[in-house]
Amino acid sequence: MLRFTGLDQQYPDKRPAKERRKDFDEIYAPFSAKAGADQAERCSQCGVPFCQSGCPLHNDIPDWLMLAAEGRMQEAWERSSATSTMPEICGRICPQDRLCEGACVIEQSGHGAVTIGAVETHITETAWKEGWITPIRPKRDTGFSVGVVGAGPAGLAAAERLREQGHSVTIYDRYDRAGGLLVYGIPNFKLDKAVVTRRTERLEKSGVVFKLNTELGRDVSLEELRARHDAVFLAIGTYKAHQLTCPGGGSAGLVPAMEYLTASNRRGFDETPEGFASGRLNAKDRRVIVIGGGDTAMDCVRTAIRQGASAVTCLYRRDRANMPGSAREVAHAEEEGVVFEWLSAPVAVLGDAQTVRGVRVQRMMLGTADASGRRRPMAIAGSESDMPADLVIAALGYEPEDVDSLTAGGGPVLTPRGTVRVTERCRTSLPGVYAGGDIVRGASLVVWAIKDGQDAAAVIHADLMARIAAEHAPELEPAE
Ligand SMILES: Cc1cc2nc3c(=O)[nH]c(=O)nc-3n(C[C@H](O)[C@H](O)[C@H](O)COP(=O)(O)OP(=O)(O)OC[C@H]3O[C@@H](n4cnc5c(N)ncnc54)[C@H](O)[C@@H]3O)c2cc1C
Ligand code: SF4
The missing domain is CATH 1.10.1060.10 (Alpha-helical ferredoxin)
Known part of the structure; x- marks a missing residue:
């Protein structure tokens, strides 16, 4: 060493x-x-x-x-x-x-x-x-059943640890494949899908039941899940995209990042999604602008390069040092031919209600640091210019969908940000209902989702074991 x-x-x-x-x-x-x-x-x-x-x-x-x-x-x-x-x-x-x-x-x-x-x-x-990684064979079956909603990294991590303890686990997901953003968000060039499938197949062989194409709030209610299982773990991620508020931000021609990446990932499974066939979600031979500076934006620009775009530009309102995405990913993107326009913010999406033909861009400078610790961008008056494009992708971050409507108003208490409020031990305000991953933290990282899934599994296991202990505790004689 x-x-x-x-x-x-x-x-x-x-x-x-x-x-x-x-x-x-x-x-x-x-x-x-x-x-x-x-x-x-x-x-x-x-x-x-x-x-x-x-x-x-x-x-x-x-x-x-x-x-x-x-x-x-x-x-x-x-x-x-x-x-x-x-x-x-x-x-x-x-x-x-x-x-x-x-x-x-x-x-x-x-x-x-x-x-x-x-x-x-x-x-x-x-x-x-x-061959050291084999299906889980728990030493005993506890007879308890846990329902996990969401087959992303948080849900998969919880399922694995719960199964190891001998609980029956059923995972519900609205997608047709398990993996969450590991499958339909993050592109193959960062994470080959076979690496994820291998993990979910192992869970299946371990006895974990996957109920795919099953959406909480549409196909099954939280009430039903609570009646069916001894505990429920909510790990549904954050999927409501932040909107571009400038003029033209509502154009149907502006493509949301997740729609674009999901279509590209489906191509990797030899599917041809509708938007790809029509050309809306295919960057081939097109001038592409991606708006945003996080990991999602980096995945979009690098996907566009691989689809054969004629030019790919990333617009970000702060500078390189103040961007949220990984510096390593930016370096990869630059090597692959992406042009970064730092200190550049969109002030209008050009085109009409159906199509886009470019972005009006304003140059920015950086002021003092804001609450996030990054320096606040400020517009430079008179610096606007038009940048032509055939495909404009918005990658501005995510927030939770409306959990209250998914749970018909019978869900757990939420924070003002719409994330699920939990104690430090993953418990929500509803007995027997736990939560973790992005739906608790807001859009975060895979490793934090895994941590939440593992932590929740430990707490759920402890709570279920405490239930047995309570049921079998001898009745104490009241003191005279
Ligand atoms: C494009 C992109 C790239 C990223 N790159 C990285 C990276 O390189 N490194 C990194 O660490 N992190 C990255 N992240 C962040 C990371 O993917 C997330 O933090 C992580 O996946 C969160 O895990 P999760 O299990 O909480 O949610 P998710 O992975 O989002 O999984 C949630 C699951 O719940 C399901 N679901 C949602 N609603 C319902 C419902 N009503 N009923 C049933 N099922 C439902 C969804 O279909 C999904 O399968 C990236 C994110 C994006 C969007
Ligand atoms: S942060 Fe932890 S989980 Fe992530 S790569 Fe480093 S050691 Fe591995």
């Missing part, structure tokens, strides 16, 4: 931008066994591991790095999977520069962080290859 002074930081080989622009395959090759062990060996084995504090799951990073460096891969995988239900997914798509690797002491000392995410992926990919 401690080889960080003599061995340079190395990420897995990244395919050349020219090549990866042409397909949707993942951009990184896997680590070889030697490269994985070498990079793990750079860890300084800190007594107080800041990387672990930087990881929402508090993964035992130094331990599994040491085991991987020593070639004890099965033990490394056991250690890693003890705190995470999807290490190979987090290893691929966590913004490590803002989490574990950003906190790594070696990074702070200027040597370049241990490539934690890549080693994490390498460990679990080895486990899949070696």
Whole structure:
């Protein structure tokens, strides 16, 4: 260990931008066994591991790095999977520069962080290859049944941990495939869909029942679910897109990011969604403008490049240093040919009610920091110009759908933001109803959704066990 002074930081080989622009395959090759062990060996084995504090799951990073460096891969995988239900997914798509690797002491000392995410992926990919990951066979069946609404990372993580404890689990989702944003939001070039399917198939083989094409509020009510199950976990994410409020923002020609990405991800399953066939959701040979600076915007610009757009521009009202998306993703996008117009805000979408033909853009400057800690953009008078485009995509973030109407007014107490209010232990205001993931935090990250799912499973299990204990407690004689 401690080889960080003599061995340079190395990420897995990244395919050349020219090549990866042409397909949707993942951009990184896997680590070889030697490269994985070498990079793990750079860890300084800190007594107080800041990387672990930087990881929402508090993964035992130094331990599994040491085991991987020593070639004890099965033990490394056991250690890693003890705190995470999807290490190979987090290893691929966590913004490590803002989490574990950003906190790594070696990074702070200027040597370049241990490539934690890549080693994490390498460990679990080895486990899949070696056949160490098998269906869950609980030691006993508790006889309790838990309903999970939402098959995204929060719901899947909860289902896995609950099944391990011996509970029956049924997952309901309105989509036709399980995975939530892992399947229909995040593109293949960041996360191959086979990686997600492998996880959901394992859950199915473990006895978890998936009821897909089943929507809470349409096909089933919360009341019915509470009657059917001993506990219900709500993990329905946030899907109401923020609207562009400038003139033209209501044009039917303006494409919402999720509609665009979902169609592209469906293409990856060899489907041809209607909007794609009509050309509305296909960037081929078109000049594309994406409005926004988060992860969703980065996924849209990079998807448009792969669909064969003639030009792709990202408009963002702050500068590079103040954008919410991962710096690594921006670098990938630039390599692939995306043009970033920093400090540029849309003031009008040009065109008519049905079609768009461009965006009127105003230049901005940055003022003092706002509540989010980022500097507030301010318009520069007289700086407007028109930017032509054939496809304009709005990627401005998400908020929860109306939970009150999904639950016919019989749902849990909400926050003023419309997210579900929970105690620090994932319990909602309704007995036996728990919640986690984006529907509690607002649009967040996969790793936080996994944490919420795992935490909720632990609380649900404890509450169900307490119920048994209460039922079997001997009646105490009242004191004289
Ligand atoms: C385009 C995009 C890219 C992203 N990239 C990254 C990234 O690179 N790294 C990262 O860490 N995070 C990323 N995120 C954020 C991350 O995907 C989310 O934080 C995470 O998926 C939230 O998990 P969840 O389980 O709470 O919700 P979701 O993944 O949204 O899953 C919710 C599930 O609930 C279902 N559902 C919703 N309503 C109902 C209903 N009424 N009845 C039944 N089912 C319902 C949905 O169909 C869905 O399957 C990205 C988000 C987007 C939109
Ligand atoms: S889960 Fe994410 S933050 Fe935690 S160690 Fe893995 S990549 Fe880093």
